[in-house]
Amino acid sequence: MQSKFSNIRNDYKRHSLRRDNLECLPLLQLKKWLDEAVDVEHTEPTAMTLATVDATGQPSQRVVLLKDISEKGLSFFTNYSSRKGLHIANNPKASVNFFWAMLERQVRLDGVLKKLPAEESDAYFSSRPRESQIGAWASPQSERVNDTGFLNKRYQEFEEKFDGREVPRPPHWGGYILIPHRIEFWQGRPGRMHDRFVYQLEKGGDWDIFRLAP
Template identity: 50%
Template structure:
């Protein structure tokens, strides 16, 4: 089996990427690539790997969904009491990674987070499906639970409690804004000589360089 895994490989040749082709602003460049991912009808193009670091210096990652692209950065929502929320409260450094296999592309974003306003979080919360709103109350995210049945019973109780009422946003739930200080765009190329263009924030200006693959 391991021999079969070692033999897995793919030659990338769809597109190319050069410093002269990218926008001087990495947020705009990301928006351009994200639109191409949408146009290509990729499955959940806003899915991203989110990495945080514990107080012991141990990294951990999970897949979340990007929910906003602003001039200042990238927005996602979660449970502030979850493992990731607790780690971000201790260490605001974060890394996001998007992989769009259908376009042979990857984007890596390094930066720091801060909570967005309660008003912004509440507005987004009430735009979610009602089941998702109730689910935010049901789940003590990242905590040990007795079994799935306990969650289902809690959901039933809350469905009855909120029947005919607006579901309030939990205090422990809301959004983060990721302010980037480094963004790398990766385009797969033949012979593993991939194109890597990196933007690094220096003295409030974005410096653009090509990296070796």
């Protein structure tokens, strides 16, 4: 029996990607595409799928939100004691994927995750809405809970604990930066003849840029 999904297909025609269109550095190219995703008002343009690996070698992925991009890498924030946090502590190798359907574009990054300095995590935490700050204390992220009543009670307890004063950053919460060594830019094209370009970091610190077959 043929699945109804097998007939779902789109022919990508919006853009093309050529070698002479690319920035010299991959994170500059990523910033350019991110800006364009924001400009077209793409839904959650900074949403990226983060893949990590557990101690048995089993990959796991989830969507996180990019909070900064610099010449060093991509930053996001989370609970260090969460499932992904435990994965990263055991194996810092990770992969990230962006997909902007409106632009028919995808970017894949492979690299290594490192914790951000405490002062950077403090600065970002202080900028979050108060409700989110309290939630970071209240939620034992990725742990089993019986019901939402348990979570609501913990939220109320921390709300009362920090009543009338600033909420400090929990020691189990903070940022990571993905330092990439391989980045692929994918642009959908008609007939599935997609444009694919890879930036591969070489030992000397330069980026080798080359095209892949679709």
